[in-house]
Amino acid sequence: MKMENFGSSAFSLLRIWLFGILGCYKCRNHVSLHDDIISKAFQGRNGRAFLFTHVMNIVVGAKEDRTLMTGLHTVADAHCGDCNEVLGWKYERAYEPTQKYKEGKFILEKSKIVKENW
Numbered sequence: 001m002k003m004e005n006f007g008s009s010a011f012s013l014l015r016i017w018l019f020g021i022l023g024c025y026k027c028r029n030h031v032s033l034h035d036d037i038i039s040k041a042f043q044g045r046n047g048r049a050f051l052f053t054h055v056m057n058i059v060v061g062a063k064e065d066r067t068l069m070t071g072l073h074t075v076a077d078a079h080c081g082d083c084n085e086v087l088g089w090k091y092e093r094a095y096e097p098t099q100k101y102k103e104g105k106f107i108l109e110k111s112k113i114v115k116e117n118w
């Protein structure tokens with residue numbers, strides 16, 4: 001076993017233990033860590049949504065332009081990698097300078113994710 005691999009997986013386990021995992025509400029596929037939430041103040045299609053720096057086990061769909069409350073964005077649906085349910089979307093591109101920080105980040109709807117082990 002390589003030490004660096006062991007080190008990073010131990011760190012991941014520590015983060016999971018400390019901060020908790022978020023799973024798909026349908027199949028419990030692990031999709032993100034609570035620690036990776038940047039903001040809880042986002043609006044999804046069906047209520048509150050969270051902005052994440054990283055997600056996992058997510059499949060991104062086709063890109064499309066959408067005009068949101070904060071202006072024009074290129075977004076792509078974010079599907080659960082296991083059951084294919086749409087859990088949110090990815091910001092591929094933001095056109096307003098004040099919204100650029102969202103590029104490459106993910107929105108997951110609060111109603112579509114469940115907390116595990118915390």
Ligand SMILES: [Zn+2]
Pocket residue numbers: 024025026027028029080081082083084085
């Ligand atoms: Zn799922």
